[in-house]
Amino acid sequence: MVAAKIAPSMLSSDFSNLASEAHRMLSFGADWLHMDIMDGHFVPNLTIGAPVIESLRKHTKAYLDCHLMVTNPLDYVEPFAKAGASGFTFHIEASKDNWKELVQKVKAKGMIPGVSLKPGTPVEEVYPLLDDENPVELVLVMTVEPGFGGQKFMPEMMDKVRTLRKKYPTLDIEVDGGLGPSTIDIAAAAGANCIVAGSSVFGAPEPAQVISVLRKSVNEAQITN
Numbered sequence: 001m002v003a004a005k006i007a008p009s010m011l012s013s014d015f016s017n018l019a020s021e022a023h024r025m026l027s028f029g030a031d032w033l034h035m036d037i038m039d040g041h042f043v044p045n046l047t048i049g050a051p052v053i054e055s056l057r058k059h060t061k062a063y064l065d066c067h068l069m070v071t072n073p074l075d076y077v078e079p080f081a082k083a084g085a086s087g088f089t090f091h092i093e094a095s096k097d098n099w100k101e102l103v104q105k106v107k108a109k110g111m112i113p114g115v116s117l118k119p120g121t122p123v124e125e126v127y128p129l130l131d132d133e134n135p136v137e138l139v140l141v142m143t144v145e146p147g148f149g150g151q152k153f154m155p156e157m158m159d160k161v162r163t164l165r166k167k168y169p170t171l172d173i174e175v176d177g178g179l180g181p182s183t184i185d186i187a188a189a190a191g192a193n194c195i196v197a198g199s200s201v202f203g204a205p206e207p208a209q210v211i212s213v214l215r216k217s218v219n220e221a222q223i224t225n
Ligand SMILES: O=C(CO)[C@@H](O)[C@H](O)COP(=O)(O)O
Pocket: 009, 011, 012, 034, 036, 067, 144, 145, 146, 147, 148, 149, 150, 151, 176, 177, 178, 179, 196, 197, 198, 199, 200
């Protein structure tokens, strides 16, 4: 059994009130805060960097689950560690030649390494990072093209989740993009246990209820499987 972790995507929050938005989500039952780092190059959008993580860290001890949608993830390890990031998830498409060095540095700096893959990237590409003697500890399966919140969930990505869950029963498998009460059951049944949700949580009249629905689905799927 792998624990459910519900991670509201702070990309959908009011950035001008980031600390209070973070506290609000934690009070509603969030386990992690998902932080979308976009460099305007790897993806066609520009969001936040290490200075914002550093500012938020002063207001919370919560797990800051940083998803780096950047072209040169290695350049971000030191600043993100200093800023207080908890998880450091980079993209396989941006680290084909240096993932070993990247994982080693992320761990040496006390962060949890994860790898993410875009919808068009075959799941086999992350196997070497999981089978290595110094493996990543989380795989983030993108269920939309990275770059923006509010997109439609891609159910065809569930094959990747199912394949990973079968091969790695205790792995943290995260899904991100279009997750909410209407899509969670298919993701949970496939074996995802870390759920990123932006618009469905922040746009709900009662975000706590959405977080609770997401958690219940993951927990029930694990009992059934
Ligand atoms: O990484 C991304 C987008 O690239 C996500 O974290 C989105 O921010 C999730 O938002 P919703 O699809 O849940 O609105």
